[in-house]
Amino acid sequence: MKSIHRKIWNLALPYQDKRDDKGHAKTVVSFAIKLLKTEKADPDVVIPAAILHDIGWSRLSKKERFSIFKPEPAETGKTFSGDIEIRKKHQDEGVKIARRILSKTKYNKTLVSEILEIISEHDTRIGFISKNEGVMRDADKLWRFSRTGFLADSRRRNMPHLENLRRLKQKTRMHGFFYSKTAKKIAAEELKKRKKEFKL
Ligand SMILES: [Fe+2]
Numbered sequence: 001m002k003s004i005h006r007k008i009w010n011l012a013l014p015y016q017d018k019r020d021d022k023g024h025a026k027t028v029v030s031f032a033i034k035l036l037k038t039e040k041a042d043p044d045v046v047i048p049a050a051i052l053h054d055i056g057w058s059r060l061s062k063k064e065r066f067s068i069f070k071p072e073p074a075e076t077g078k079t080f081s082g083d084i085e086i087r088k089k090h091q092d093e094g095v096k097i098a099r100r101i102l103s104k105t106k107y108n109k110t111l112v113s114e115i116l117e118i119i120s121e122h123d124t125r126i127g128f129i130s131k132n133e134g135v136m137r138d139a140d141k142l143w144r145f146s147r148t149g150f151l152a153d154s155r156r157r158n159m160p161h162l163e164n165l166r167r168l169k170q171k172t173r174m175h176g177f178f179y180s181k182t183a184k185k186i187a188a189e190e191l192k193k194r195k196k197e198f199k200l
Pocket residue numbers: 053054090122123
């Protein structure tokens with residue numbers, strides 16, 4: 001990692017992983033690095049966005065942070081208006097803290113605007129606005145396919161591993177879930193590993 005990215009990482013550390021998702025930021029950043037090996041996106045946008053995307057959770061109450069672990073609307077046919085408000089709040093708060101951190105490092109202003117734009121709707125935007133945005137959001141989604149993300153999801157949803165595996169497999173086939181084919185490929189590889197680990 002470049003030294004300026006390392007600096008951003010260190011400044012963001014006190015705000016990271018504020019739900020029961022220890023390792024989320026680190027895992028998302030490693031998937032971003034992996035995706036960037038194939039996808040020609042700009043690391044100077046993707047890496048800071050990946051580091052900073054969820055720091056806004058640190059500004060929400062514990063009740064708010066944990067209230068969104070319910071079945072997803074797609075699985076129940078219902079929408080949760082409270083859920084969307086909380087998601088928007090973590091994005092808005094994230095933008096505020098990210099702006100402060102990036103200005104401390106004197107980051108390039110044009111890049112800062114793009115990074116903040118990505119963070120501002122990383123969980124709620126429908127469709128992708130750029131390659132940089134698509135790659136960063138792919139890295140975030142890939143978390144669920146990693147060992148720690150998979151275990152966190154099964155636990156939060158009170159879901160047997162096999163059901164979680166099937167749910168994730170279905171997601172990879174959903175149009176518009178992943179931005180890149182590379183992410184789809186990595187997700188399939190990760191699922192193979194989970195299948196083996198948990199003997200599913
Ligand atoms: Fe998020």
